[in-house]
Amino acid sequence: MTEKLSETTRGPLLEPLFATGWAMVEGRDAIQKTYKFKNFVEAFGWMTQVAIWSEKWNHHPEWFNVYNRVEVVLSTHDVEGLSALDAKLARKMDALAS
Amino acid sequence: MTEKLSETTRGPLLEPLFATGWAMVEGRDAIQKTYKFKNFVEAFGWMTQVAIWSEKWNHHPEWFNVYNRVEVVLSTHDVEGLSALDAKLARKMDALAS
Numbered sequence: 001m002t003e004k005l006s007e008t009t010r011g012p013l014l015e016p017l018f019a020t021g022w023a024m025v026e027g028r029d030a031i032q033k034t035y036k037f038k039n040f041v042e043a044f045g046w047m048t049q050v051a052i053w054s055e056k057w058n059h060h061p062e063w064f065n066v067y068n069r070v071e072v073v074l075s076t077h078d079v080e081g082l083s084a085l086d087a088k089l090a091r092k093m094d095a096l097a098s
Numbered sequence: 099m100t101e102k103l104s105e106t107t108r109g110p111l112l113e114p115l116f117a118t119g120w121a122m123v124e125g126r127d128a129i130q131k132t133y134k135f136k137n138f139v140e141a142f143g144w145m146t147q148v149a150i151w152s153e154k155w156n157h158h159p160e161w162f163n164v165y166n167r168v169e170v171v172l173s174t175h176d177v178e179g180l181s182a183l184d185a186k187l188a189r190k191m192d193a194l195a196s
Contacts, residue, residue: 040158044149051142060138066160 004029004079005087013087020094029081030073031090035097037068046070049096050089059085061093102127102177103185111185118192127179128171129188133195135166144168147194148187157183159191 005013014022014031022033037043043065054060062073074090076083103111112120112129120131135141141163152158160171172188174181 040149040153044146044153048142048146051138055138055142060165062162062164064160064162067158 002076002078002083002085004076004081004083009084010082013084014082017087017090017094022090025073025075028075030075031082031086032071032073033090033093035070035072035093037070037097040067043068043070046096050093053092053096054089057085057089059089061089100174100176100181100183102174102179102181107182108180111182112180115185115188115192120188123171123173126173128173129180129184130169130171131188131191133168133170133191135168135195138165141166141168144194148191151190151194152187155183155187157187159187 017031020033022031024030025032035043035046037046047063047065047070050061059076062075064071072093074086075081076085115129118131120129122128123130133141133144135144145161145163145168148159157174160173162169170191172184173179174183
């Protein structure tokens with residue numbers, strides 16, 4: 001079962017992400033990050049890898065792309081806020097971008 | 099050379115697109131359309147096909163995706179407005195979505 005992050009689980013899961021450039025979305029229990037790549041092929045190649053993991057985990061991002069830039073917002077619709085799945089997908093995105 | 103659409107070329111190129119659901123973006127010489135698919139796999143599969151044509155034509159969309167929805171904006175950076183490339187990419191997007 002997916003659950004909204006509790007006060008105690010929130011820190012340990014989110015703090016490492018804030019250290020890599022993730023931030024809370026203003027007025028929403030969601031996290032955001034903007035990735036910049038060398039060009040469109042690199043950006044969309046990364047999106048394609050993320051897309052396959054997203055579908056496998058049945059957890060999909062909100063994302064905007066223009067050329068080499070991808071702006072991502074993660075949140076869990078079912079719990080109307082952040083869950084452990086968001087942290088997991090965020091870590092995967094960072095790993096695939098590095 | 100890519101050129102901004104003139105008053106005379108604009109109508110013939112854009113009218114057929116307006117008929118398929120494209121619309122002008124408020125306050126910008128750009129066109130937009132929202133596509134809805136059956137699910138994420140269909141949506142991202144379509145994006146992947148569009149991405150390859152975009153790169154081939156060196157003309158990239160601004161697009162936002164969440165699950166089965168893709169919101170697209172097309173405009174030509176080099177001419178600060180619409181060019182024939184936007185109409186060409188819009189027609190390709192429609193063809194790939196149909």
